[in-house]
Amino acid sequence: MAKCILIADDNDIVRTIIRFFLETKGFAICGEAVDGVDAIEKAKQLKPDLIVLDVAMPRMNGDGSSVRSEGYDAGRANNLVHDV
Numbered sequence: 001m002a003k004c005i006l007i008a009d010d011n012d013i014v015r016t017i018i019r020f021f022l023e024t025k026g027f028a029i030c031g032e033a034v035d036g037v038d039a040i041e042k043a044k045q046l047k048p049d050l051i052v053l054d055v056a057m058p059r060m061n062g063d064g065s066s067v068r069s070e071g072y073d074a075g076r077a078n079n080l081v082h083d084v
Helices: 012-024 036-046 062-067
Strands: 004-008 028-033 050-054 078-082
Touching (some): 004 012, 012 028
Parallel strands (some): 004 050
8 A cells, every 4th residue: 555645835836846756756645734733634634654844834834733743643654844
């Protein structure tokens, strides 16, 4: 089964580029989030294996959302925080 990746970035163009590069390498994208709060909610629903987080997003940045579990098993997914 393909690994599930969640992409979190407030810029839709950046999300599209990240999605494109990962999918061309055979990875499965299970969802996208527009900010850190949305990323936490989507992580609870989708239970991804990897979360690619932008470091600077509105409402909650990637650093903040990567350390806040809020009911989500934070040990389940690996977090990759980026700054484009």
